[in-house]
Amino acid sequence: MAIYHLSIKIISRGTGKSAVSAAAYRAGEYLINQYDSKIHDYTRKKGVAHTEILLPENAPEEYSSRSVLWNAVESIEKSSNSQLAREVEFALPAELTQEQNIALAREYVKKTFVDKGMCADICIHDSGDSKPHAHVLLTMRPIKEDGSWGGKQKKDYILDKLGNKIYDKKKRQYKCRSIPSTDWNEQTKAEEWREAWALFANEALKKIKAKVTIDHRSYKRQGLKIKPSIKLGVVAHQMEKRGIRTERGNINREIELTNQKMRELKARIAKLEKWIDEETAKENTPTLSDVLENILTKQGQSKIVRLQNASEMFNFLQENNIETIEDLEQKVAEMQYKSDTVHEDLKKTDRRTKSLNENILHSEYYKAGRKYKRQYDRLNSEYKTANRSKGIFAKRKAQKALDKVNAYYEANRTELILYEAAEKYLKGVLQKRFDPNKLPPITKWKKELSEKNIARTKLSGEYNTLRDETKKIERIQRSVKEILRSEEKQELKLKRRELDTEL
DSSP: OOOOOEEEEEEEGGGTOOHHHHHHHHHTOEEEETTTTEEEEOTTOOOEEEEEEEOOTTOOGGGGSHHHHHHHHHHHOOSTTOEEEEEEEEEOOTTSOHHHHHHHHHHHHHHHTGGGTOOEEEEEEOOSSSOOEEEEEEESSOBOTTSOBOOSEEEEEOBOTTSOBOEETTTTEEOEEEEESSSTTOHHHHHHHHHHHHHHHHHHHHHTTOSOOOOSSOTTTTTOOOOOOOOOOHHHHHHHHTTOOOHHHHHHHHHHHHHHHHHHHHHHHHHHHHHHHHHHTOSSOOOHHHHHHHHHTOTTSOHHHHHHHHHHHHHHHHHTTOOSHHHHHHHHHHHHHHHHHHHHHHHHHHHHHHHHHHHHHHHHHHHHHHHHHHHHHHHHHHHHHHHHSOSHHHHHHHHHHHHHHHHHHHHTHHHHHHHHHHHHHHHHHHGGGOOTTSOOOHHHHHHHHHHHHHHHHHHHHHHHHHHHHHHHHHHHHHHHHHHHHHHHHHHHHHHHHHHHHHO
């Protein structure tokens, strides 16, 4: 079914990536990067259902070629840490046909990005697993009226009170500040683009009269008391697809099961509250003594079973000091409050459990990848040293050093990417406490995770108690209904006898 997923990331040369490589991989093509002469051959890649390039006004016609466009991007960016492209990836509705999804992606990309001045490279992937999605690579620079690339930033000179430029003697230049030439990097844009995708997708679903919609907001922002599942990640996702259960997958299943159980229990308790309100308003409501008598005399059950059920019910009523329907009403109200409390505590526990699992997982990636990162940094350092020398032999030496860097990266790509992602994640979690020379507090997090698991077990026990109490009160409800049905039958028999006597 249709799900909401949209992620945004930057393709940066500073992280060892290239726009040509990214474009070749997503389109499943053979491209040569003229910036570093590297060949990228992904022609064996499967699942590429559609590719196309959309250009804004002023863009040269030759940019409709994937190779020309992204090599032009690589050429205009001179810095070793340049941001080359922005990628927007989003899930396409499984309810739509492939042709409908292509049209939907094209319309969204054109109106949201291309009409604002960006060149867009659209690649739609569909492996037949009901998870079609689109990768869109976007250019970072505006295009001038003459078709040349514009600057990412503009200089704004700082003026004195008289409107004159201020000269900085130390830097030997006029003081100035950089102003972005577009608003594409503003933080508000991400939310705007995410919301736009939901609107476009929902309109397409409405046209085919689908009964589903998607929402770009989190469950919390939607006002839904549902715990979000955690992202599986590439490795865990592939393992789950092959039928291998993973720890992350198990957490997701447990959270979903908890949500489902709590929703069902709260609904059952709410029904009991409504029923009791209706019964207390009646004059002829059976007493709890009548209920026990009904259980004792119930037809179709052995005497031992009837005695066991009646004893269990009597103990429940006695333990909870329930003597009247009003007492029962109070008990159900307490159960409703308790279920809300348990649900909230479970949400907090699961939220923290999820965070701790993420912390531990990234810590392990960070720990395992440190040796690869150190070697990669050493090779990079050797290349930079060699590159500073001049002369034809120095250039050859620098090229060999660069080849070593690239070869090492390709051979250990997974470990380096996981390390980089883990480092970024841990910096966000630990902030000022992050020390690149030390490992994160894995032992401390594992201890807290163990405590949270114990707390969750306790909360699960409280849930089970509520569930058992709900079953017992539902049995009282059934007994009351049986008594009332029996009384109705007796009244009907009496009326028939009276009619027969009159006749």
